[in-house]
Amino acid sequence: MARVVLKLGDDISTDIIYPGRFMATVLPSETPQYAFADYPEFNARLKGGEIPPGSVVVAGKNFGCGSSREQAASTLKGHELIVVAKNFARIFLQNAINLGLKLVVCPEIEAEEGDELDILPDKIINKTTGKEFKVEPLPKARQAIIDAGGLIPYTRKLLLEKAAARKKA
């Protein structure tokens, strides 16, 4: 079971998730402090450890639109949040998969802050309202990266295969 801790609307940009003025901070170990920095109350709850890992952010359409900044994915990954949205902007979606941030595409999702969700592979059950919503699969092109646990281990595997093949030749 996962609790909705933040409810957002459509077109949530990466400037909202991770404001540009913090972009000089790049390391995934340092970015979590600035998650939703312009929502000071939510940011304080995150930093105060009040939000347990596995909590859910629910959003509308086009979540993560705008800049390609990977900090927007690493800052949420740092808190182990799950993002459920009607759909995602392309670069954000890829960054999230590459870093292992959990995203769920759920075009009809209805949930409010405080609701308890049961997130299953093919559907979400809102335990608070009793309603069910269909989950869409992530792009199939990205499955190999998800299976490898992210793009870094996946690339490392391909690099080692390439090096081994070169040695053989």
Place this chain on the structure above:
Amino acid sequence: MSLTMVEKILARATGQKTVRAGEVVEPKVSLAMSHENAALVINQFLEVYKDTGLRPKVWDPGKIAIILDHRVPAESSKTATNQKKIREFVAAQKIKKFHDIRGDEGGICHQILPENGYVLPGTVVVGTDSHTTSHGALGAFSFGIGATEMASVWTLGRVLNVEVPQTIKVVAAGKFQRYVLPKDFILYLIGLITAEGANFKVLEYHGPAIEKMDISGRLTVCNMSVEAGATSGIVPPDRETLRYLREEAGVKGRIDIFGPDPEAEYARIVEIDVSDLEPMVACPHTVDNVKPVSKVGKVKVNQIVIGSCTNGRLDDLAVAARILKEKKIARGVRMLVFPASFRIYQQALKLGYIADLVKAGAVVMNPGCGCCLGVHQGALGDGEVALSTTNRNFKGRMGNPKAEVYLCSPAVAAASALTGYITDPRKGGR
């Protein structure tokens, strides 16, 4: 089989006869661009090599471009340290296309790439910046990726697991009115199809209005294609592309010119007649909140910005200089101008544009991204309003979530500088 522009490019980049939308491919990359976020790419690249026993080595130092532009000169010690780390990596890996903070080579990445002839039609370009869509103006398939994805490209020389995107064909007929510019066209299109209207798709531009548009205008259109969610914008290369590459970018080698097949399959066709188009304005806080300037009402502005990868080129400065020459910017308005590169800065100096702008009261800043992304060089005060030729008006974008940003063409920006409120350049200021 009939292919779209991007299907043709991806077939070439994967050594196949054809590829179709939806297929998963791993195209070879001709150019891989980063800016200050190379600092994160370097970190992730070293992470890939960790515990492999292999010495970290980029796949091809000639195909990597790094341009310092987002925070130049450094606004903080943290940025300065990142930039230092990048210089050391560039030297160690012998990366060729590096543009430092220098008056003889610097500028915004999306201007530096075209003007140095780094982008060729028919190739695959990736960049760790969402506005990498810009380079579709030269007929490349050019798209934004994240830093970890770039680390993977630096390692392997190809982009892993790319789904061939569907394409939306945009046909622009007619002729622009005076003071209606490519920026107005792309703002209108984004308003029409919305901020997610082209998500995961490519916008392929056709029609007489595009054919007559120069590369600078096409760069503006492709640059902002991402604001409709597009993976890339692309203009099939033509005589104007060749002219630009040979005469302005100094390309000596082979240039392949090809377009999509006439019977290619498109997800959607959007037709626009630009003849009746008015100057357009994107109102706060989304780029698709677009209105004709006549419907915006009397909006008082505090800061006017001309510049960025969208509208900081010579023709943008020219139109602003023409409107402001021998006039004065309204009291209470501050106007910041960021030429897109030092080459443009020098051309504008020679042509007298810089003098015209400064005499009118504008502050001409050093080429770079400037205040567009809200880090430095022109933050907004609480409750203030900016009118800007940049590409994003998201809440907080210019450094203050309590301020508002409107987006427009350089003609609207300059006309508004004279009056102090958002003004139709066809009617002029005062």
